[in-house]
Amino acid sequence: MPLTAEVPIRPLPPGRDTRMDAIERTVRAGGRLSEADGLALYETPDVHRVLALADLVRRRLHGRAAYFNINRHINYSNICALSCKFCAFHRKKDQDGAYEMDTARIVQEVQGAAAAGATEIHMVGGLHPWLPFQWYCDTLRAMKAAVPAMHIKAFTAVEIVHLQRISKRGAEGFEGIKAVLRDLREAGLGSLPGGGAEVFDDRVHDEAFKGKIRGEQWLDVHRAAHELGLNSNATMLYGHVERRPERIRHMRLLREQQDRTLADWARAQGIAAGPDGAIVLTGPETSYPKRRLPMPGQEGLSTGYFQTIIPLPFYPNESELERLPAPTGLENLRTLAIARLMLDNFPHVKAFWIMQTLPMAELMLGAGADDIDGTVVWYDITKAVGEGNHQETSVKDLAKAIRDAGFEPVERDTLYRRVVRDGAAWDVAE
Ligand code: V47
Numbered sequence: 001m002p003l004t005a006e007v008p009i010r011p012l013p014p015g016r017d018t019r020m021d022a023i024e025r026t027v028r029a030g031g032r033l034s035e036a037d038g039l040a041l042y043e044t045p046d047v048h049r050v051l052a053l054a055d056l057v058r059r060r061l062h063g064r065a066a067y068f069n070i071n072r073h074i075n076y077s078n079i080c081a082l083s084c085k086f087c088a089f090h091r092k093k094d095q096d097g098a099y100e101m102d103t104a105r106i107v108q109e110v111q112g113a114a115a116a117g118a119t120e121i122h123m124v125g126g127l128h129p130w131l132p133f134q135w136y137c138d139t140l141r142a143m144k145a146a147v148p149a150m151h152i153k154a155f156t157a158v159e160i161v162h163l164q165r166i167s168k169r170g171a172e173g174f175e176g177i178k179a180v181l182r183d184l185r186e187a188g189l190g191s192l193p194g195g196g197a198e199v200f201d202d203r204v205h206d207e208a209f210k211g212k213i214r215g216e217q218w219l220d221v222h223r224a225a226h227e228l229g230l231n232s233n234a235t236m237l238y239g240h241v242e243r244r245p246e247r248i249r250h251m252r253l254l255r256e257q258q259d260r261t262l263a264d265w266a267r268a269q270g271i272a273a274g275p276d277g278a279i280v281l282t283g284p285e286t287s288y289p290k291r292r293l294p295m296p297g298q299e300g301l302s303t304g305y306f307q308t309i310i311p312l313p314f315y316p317n318e319s320e321l322e323r324l325p326a327p328t329g330l331e332n333l334r335t336l337a338i339a340r341l342m343l344d345n346f347p348h349v350k351a352f353w354i355m356q357t358l359p360m361a362e363l364m365l366g367a368g369a370d371d372i373d374g375t376v377v378w379y380d381i382t383k384a385v386g387e388g389n390h391q392e393t394s395v396k397d398l399a400k401a402i403r404d405a406g407f408e409p410v411e412r413d414t415l416y417r418r419v420v421r422d423g424a425a426w427d428v429a430e
Pocket of ligand 1: 194
């Protein structure tokens with residue numbers, strides 16, 4: 001076929017999508033979208049309208065600010081008692097590539113990170129079969145002793161449940177989880193990362209995540225953390241065996257838990273709850289008499305809460321689910337925008353550049369995301385592009401990406417306070 005052959009042009013979808021008109025009215029008025037609305041956002045051919053609506057609420061919350069941080073990931077060990085199909089990270093102890101770091105090595109990493117100006121360590125690992133609970137507390141203490149200002153965001157919910165099992169503290173269930181979190185907080189834990197949520201659905205769980213904790217237990221761990229005043233994040237790992245309605249339900253369950261968590265704070269702020277106790281943070285300026293973002297230490301806020309939703313596209317490479325196609329760029333953009341629209345009581349939406357790629361994260365800043373995560377350095381769990389696990393970007397490159405996308409870079413700490421710095425020395429702005 002000659003290169004100049006005419007390419008058939010596909011007809012545009014007929015007319016406007018009337019469901020989208022109703023959704024737009026709800027969003028503009030600061031109302032809450034239903035699960036059916038969430039599905040309509042997935043089904044509409046007018047994806048640009050979905051992205052534009054997400055951008056509208058993102059700008060209401062954050063204006064042109066786009067957050068990043070200076071951080072380091074430490075994956076202390078990949079030895080794991082589980083063998084989840086979707087995970088390419090885990091190893092058994094005698095398997096090729098199995099590793100574990102000792103406390104001294106972890107402390108060294110923390111010191112190196114501090115010298116490079118990092119404000120946060122993000123530390124997670126597998127469910128290590130023989131490290132005792134005391135090791136985790138001692139390691140946190142050693143990390144904090146070495147660099148007291150470093151925020152330690154560590155351990156996914158399944159690791160916390162594992163630690164509760166091995167802690168031999170007697171207490172079980174919710175109270176046991178709380179007791180373990182209390183010990184970890186005393187040792188230096190600052191917040192929980194959002195990992196391991198996957199998709200809250202028993203069918204999906206049993207097909208792809210068997211052995212890991214179910215959604216209900218994941219939510220309980222985060223509720224316990226919030227009750228102790230620890231903030232946390234939430235992820236959604238999509239694009240594997242789940243279907244779109246299950247993603248929407250995942251978002252709804254997170255939103256309901258956040259409503260219950262924020263209820264007292266919202267009341268103190270004069271933010272009226274909608275029907276069914278809905279706390280919507282993404283409405284127009286006129287609906288909020290005071291600051292709409294919960295901040296640590298803020299009057300009326302005695303609990304922690306979910307700060308950020310992080311949609312994670314599934315990368316099948318090297319996992320047992322390798323046969324599956326990874327989600328497309330457009331699906332990733334749409335999913336992130338829908339998360340912004342559905343999770344109206346989450347202050348932040350993160351486009352984790354490591355998994356989304358930096359150019360895609362730039363696009364996402366205009367489609368609902370207000371945060372692209374940090375400088376990272378080593379990331380062992382998965383990779384979107386290239387070989388190896390050295391995935392580092394500089395502050396200069398992060399700031400450039402944010403400016404290129406038309407936003408204003410703002411360095412934040414883990415709790416989304418603005419950072420002021422002089423080289424590696426830093427503080428949070430008043
Ligand atoms: O829990 C595992 C996911 C998560 C694959 O809280 C995979 O700020 C894609 O939770 N393809 C870890 N994803 C990452 C995570 C995270 C990242 C950045 C910031 C924060 C935060 C949290 O990665 C795991 C799992 O859900 N994952 N395997 C895979 N093949």
